[in-house]
Amino acid sequence: MLLEKDNREMVPSAFDDISFELCKRRDNVIMMSADLSQYCDLYKVTKELPDQYVDAGMAEQNQVGIAAGLAKAGFIPITSTFASYASRRAFDQMVICMGTSKNTGICLGFTPGISSPAPIHHQSTEDLGMTRAIAHATVVDPMDVTDFAQALDAACDRPGLIYMRGHRGTTPQWLDATKFKFEFGKTYPLRTGSKVGVISCGHASQWAVEASDILSDRGFDHSLLHVPTLKPVNEDEIIDFCFAHEQIVTVENHQISTGLGGLVAEIVTSVGGGPRITRIGLPNTWAPGGSIKHIRSVFGLDAESLAARIEGVLQ
Amino acid sequence: MTSNSEKRIKTLELWAAKMRRNVVDVCMQRGGYAGQGVALSDFGACLYFDEMRPDGKGWYHDRFVNSNGHDTIINFAAMAEMGIYTMEELRTMGADGSPIDQSPIESARGFEITSGSLGTGVSQAAGIALGERKKGSDKRIYCLLSDGELHEGSVWEAFMFAAHHKLSNFIIVIDNNDLGATGKTSDVLAVEPIKKKLEAFGFHARQINGNSIPEILDAFAEAKTIKDQPYGLVADTKIFAGIKVYQDAIPFAHFVGANGRWDTGYLEWEPGWQEIQNTIGRLEGELAAMP
Numbered sequence: 001m002l003l004e005k006d007n008r009e010m011v012p013s014a015f016d017d018i019s020f021e022l023c024k025r026r027d028n029v030i031m032m033s034a035d036l037s038q039y040c041d042l043y044k045v046t047k048e049l050p051d052q053y054v055d056a057g058m059a060e061q062n063q064v065g066i067a068a069g070l071a072k073a074g075f076i077p078i079t080s081t082f083a084s085y086a087s088r089r090a091f092d093q094m095v096i097c098m099g100t101s102k103n104t105g106i107c108l109g110f111t112p113g114i115s116s117p118a119p120i121h122h123q124s125t126e127d128l129g130m131t132r133a134i135a136h137a138t139v140v141d142p143m144d145v146t147d148f149a150q151a152l153d154a155a156c157d158r159p160g161l162i163y164m165r166g167h168r169g170t171t172p173q174w175l176d177a178t179k180f181k182f183e184f185g186k187t188y189p190l191r192t193g194s195k196v197g198v199i200s201c202g203h204a205s206q207w208a209v210e211a212s213d214i215l216s217d218r219g220f221d222h223s224l225l226h227v228p229t230l231k232p233v234n235e236d237e238i239i240d241f242c243f244a245h246e247q248i249v250t251v252e253n254h255q256i257s258t259g260l261g262g263l264v265a266e267i268v269t270s271v272g273g274g275p276r277i278t279r280i281g282l283p284n285t286w287a288p289g290g291s292i293k294h295i296r297s298v299f300g301l302d303a304e305s306l307a308a309r310i311e312g313v314l315q
Numbered sequence: 316m317t318s319n320s321e322k323r324i325k326t327l328e329l330w331a332a333k334m335r336r337n338v339v340d341v342c343m344q345r346g347g348y349a350g351q352g353v354a355l356s357d358f359g360a361c362l363y364f365d366e367m368r369p370d371g372k373g374w375y376h377d378r379f380v381n382s383n384g385h386d387t388i389i390n391f392a393a394m395a396e397m398g399i400y401t402m403e404e405l406r407t408m409g410a411d412g413s414p415i416d417q418s419p420i421e422s423a424r425g426f427e428i429t430s431g432s433l434g435t436g437v438s439q440a441a442g443i444a445l446g447e448r449k450k451g452s453d454k455r456i457y458c459l460l461s462d463g464e465l466h467e468g469s470v471w472e473a474f475m476f477a478a479h480h481k482l483s484n485f486i487i488v489i490d491n492n493d494l495g496a497t498g499k500t501s502d503v504l505a506v507e508p509i510k511k512k513l514e515a516f517g518f519h520a521r522q523i524n525g526n527s528i529p530e531i532l533d534a535f536a537e538a539k540t541i542k543d544q545p546y547g548l549v550a551d552t553k554i555f556a557g558i559k560v561y562q563d564a565i566p567f568a569h570f571v572g573a574n575g576r577w578d579t580g581y582l583e584w585e586p587g588w589q590e591i592q593n594t595i596g597r598l599e600g601e602l603a604a605m606p
Contacts, residue, residue: 054445057479062438062472069442072427073450077442092432093469097439100429101421 001179002190002224005213011145014171015041015110018149019078023052026156030054030070034063034081040110041168042080060089068097068105076104076156082116083109083165087127098161099134106155110166112141113253114282114296115203119289125282128201129258131163132231138184139231140164141202141253141260146175147228150182158184165202172206184229187237191216191224196310197245197275199225199238201260203253204281207296210303211251211310220311230263238267242274247313251306252281278313280306322605323365327528329598330396331360335557336591337392337402343584345408346573347417350554350565352388354526355459355490357557358550359389361531362457363397378443380427382436382460384418386490387426391415394425434467436460437487441477444485444545455539458487463495465506471516477545478517485545486538487518490525492552496569509549518547525550526557557594560586 011017023029023045031045035058046053054070056063060081067077079086086094086109098105109127116122131139138158142148148167155162180188190205191212200208205226212224225241227233242248242264250261261279268274280301287295296302300309338352367377381387391408394400400415407413416423418431428439440458447454464470477485495503506512513520519541523530531550538546554568555561564582565571571582 051449056472056476059469059472059476061434061469062441062476065435065438065469065473066442066445066476068428069439069444070446071442072439073443073446075446075449093435093438096429096432096435 001176001188002209003174003176009173010170011173012170013041013043014145014148015166015168016043018145018152020044020048022153022156023049026076027052028074029076029078029156032056032063032067032077032079034058034060034079034085036081036110039168040080040108040166060085061093064090064093064107065097068093068101068103071098071101071103071105076106078106078108078152080108080110080166082122083112083124083127084116084122086163087124087130091130094131094161094163095134099137101161102159104156104159104162106152106162106164108164108166110168112165113203114287114299115253115292117289117291120286123287125255125287126258127163127165128230128252128254128260129262132258132263134161136160137231138162138229140184140229142167142228143202143205143226144175145171145173146177146180147182150180151228154182154184167203174206174209182228185232185234186229187234187241188226188228189223189241190226191222193221193223194244195221195246196249196313197223197225197241197247198249198251198310199227199241199260199264200251201227201230204251207301207303207306208251211306214303214307215310222310227260230260233263235267238264239271242268243271245275248275248277249310249313250277250279250281254281256281256283276313280309322602324528324532325598325602325605327360327365329595329602330364331356331528331557332591332595332598333396334359334389334392336595337395337405338388339558339584339588339591340402341388341391341405341408342571342573343588344406344573345410346571347408348385348388348569349571350561350568351386351490351492352392353558353561354492354552354554354556355386355389356392357526357528358459358488358490358531359393361528361535363393365532366535367457377455377457378427378447380436380440380443380456380458381430382428382440382458383433383464383490384431386459386461387418387430390425399425433464434469437470437473438476440487441473441482441485444477444482445480448482448484453484455484455486458485459490460487461490462493462500462506462509465489465509466495466504474513474516474518481543482545483542486548487545488548488550490552491549492554494554494567494569499567510547513547513549517544519544520547520549522549522551525552558587558590560590
């Protein structure tokens, strides 16, 4: 399922093609933006399919409300903005206008976690926890072009609120599109071992793969599980994975509370007697600004540091 | 000689009186936003029983989004007359285990949205209006909100949006009763001049006596003639308008309890209940006497 290192590619402006192809296939989809289209790689739809594009201006609350209204008129709305604004500024609208509806309403949050170079205000390191707490919501954090495109297409057929983190700019294509088939809730083993089980989602699955490549070269016994759907997740698959390992490490582009690490801990403790879980991500602090390379190094999330931390849990 | 117009207005006065009766019936047993419901019955009667076009399937071709959850008692009061809800059901409003909520959620019969978080309905109504126009539909989307709701910033985002997209199928009605949750809107945070603000935001705006059925009908008629602009109707209403004994007793009340208690006084329900029954009897008699 994971492409060999030599076959992994980087795709420029991936979301431009993903959104354009989606809108061409589904003429009832309306892409939206809150005056950030170009900053979320949304070009072709705005120019070539103007009937399927609505810009709400810098008004994230209204964007989600308008989207919910479009859904009530029979369309499939997909809002887009930075994850920080999608979650923090329009949370009530997501809950009330989309979350209580049976209509499909999709909210995309771009530059999530520390993937924005501007500190705190443009970074969303709590959005997964916030949206995971919404009853009946669907929450997705894809890792690359392949699962992002497939998840977004599948979301168009799913009722209710779907919050999905987006990827902008040059985006990895690391999953083998001929073998990967996205399903809501499903978890995806990318490497199989027995001692340390690493669970990751979103951008952090890229980081985990990088660390895993290093660990594989060193012969360190570990597994890697990519969990793109935080809600609703297949709990049995999480339980089976966790109880098959001596220790578990979760890696996420998010605060270590309320996100993936919290989710895994909730599931494992509901069974009881499980492995120790080490949660890696942002430890209850604000991230600095700067390049993602810099920010990752600050938090020990760069490939070498992450590999060392995963190895370290057995010491 | 009685004109069609006079009969139409008298008929709507009777619908409004029946809606007022239903509002009092529910609120005297369960408590509620009785003052607003009574005051909005003239608007509700005009909308439900005259303005919105039937779809031939027991509902409407046009769409009504009540953004102000506190005013949904008028949706219930009208739908009780239409047989969509029974009074027995509505008398359980807000009771433990009752399916009837004071601010209903989207799946409730006859409600387009989940109201109750103020401001969110206006954006949704504008979205519906845009969507219906995109489909080529001639549906008209009516959205009720309140003057206090204008405190919510997203309402103004929605206004800008509606004007930018020239949503002439979008008609907002602002229940301008100078009443918020804890006091007069003008004391808490002034929102006037609402009409001028709407005009500045690109609406064709008009201010009327919201308790005058002829003025409401006239405004609805005008709204249909406006091109390329949303229509903003500022409807000045007075709490409990239409039931004089309540108005005299409580000129200002946000919520009235079932036992008649309100913020600073005590409301006796019975005299108003009698008054509205008498009004209905009088109007039925006058209507029967019309040719």
